[in-house]
Amino acid sequence: MAIMRNLFTLFSVASLYTTLTVATSTLGCGKALASGITTGGTGSSNEVSFTTTKGDPRTFLLHIPTTYTPEVPRGLIFSYHGRGKSGSQQERRSKLSEADSNLEMLVVYPDDVNNE
DSSP: OHHHHHHHHHHHHHHHHHHOOOOOSSOOOOOOOOTTOOOOSTTOOEEEEEEOTTSOEEEEEEEOOTTOOTTSOOOEEEOOOOTTOOHHHHHHHHOTTSTTTOSSOEEEEEOOSTTO
16 A cells, blocks of 8 residues: 555656646736635635536536735646546645645646546
8 A cells, every 4th residue: 555655646746747837927817716716725626617519517626726816827737536536535635725735826626527
């Protein structure tokens, strides 16, 4: 089990490294958060629902850090869970919504499709 935990940590760090984006010297979008969208840590992420072009419903959690301001550019991390898990489980496991781990980046936690 310790080997699996170490491998998970290694892959998580590698995944985080490959998804980090260097912000350019441009301004942020300059727009306030939409009504009902909040900032916060684990458990405070926003559930977003949409329909794909094929008509399939999809959901994901969107984490916006408490330090968010519309004038500052932010990177975006997609944090994927394993088969049969959920975006909320991945949020708790990855800790990317916690200020100690991620003070500045937005994070998307997609939910599964057909339990995969």
